[in-house]
Amino acid sequence: MRYVIDVRDGRLGQVMGHEGGYVQLRPVDGGREWDCPPDAVGEAPLGEVLRARVRRINEDGRLP
Template sequence: MSGAAEYVIDSRSGRVGQVMAREGGSVQLRPLGGGREWDCPPDAVDPALPGEVLRARVAELNRAGRLP
C-alpha cells in the first residue's frame, strides 16, 4: 500500500469522499473536510479526478469560512 489517500465520488449523491475502509460489502467514505463517515455500495463509487477533489476542497473551505 502506497499510503496515498484515495478519493472517490459517491455516484448516488455526487459527494467526494476519502476512502477510509472497505468492509462488509461497503466502502466507508469520509467528507474531505472531516466529519461523519458514510457507507457506499462499491458499485456506486467512481474514481475522483484531481480537479474534482480540488473543487470539493475549495467548497469545504468556503463553507467553513462562512461559519460564525
C-alpha cells in the same frame, strides 16, 4: 489517499476502508463517514479533489 465520488448523490469522499461489503468514505472537509456500495463508487475528478483539499486547508488555517 484515495478519493472517490459516491455516484448516488455526487458526494466526494476519502476512502477510509472496507467493512461488510461496503466502502467507507469520509468527506474531505471532515464529518461523518458513510457507507457506499462498491458499485456506486466512481473516480473522483482531480480538480474536485484539489478544490476540496484547498478549501479544507484554508478553513484549518483561519484564526478564531
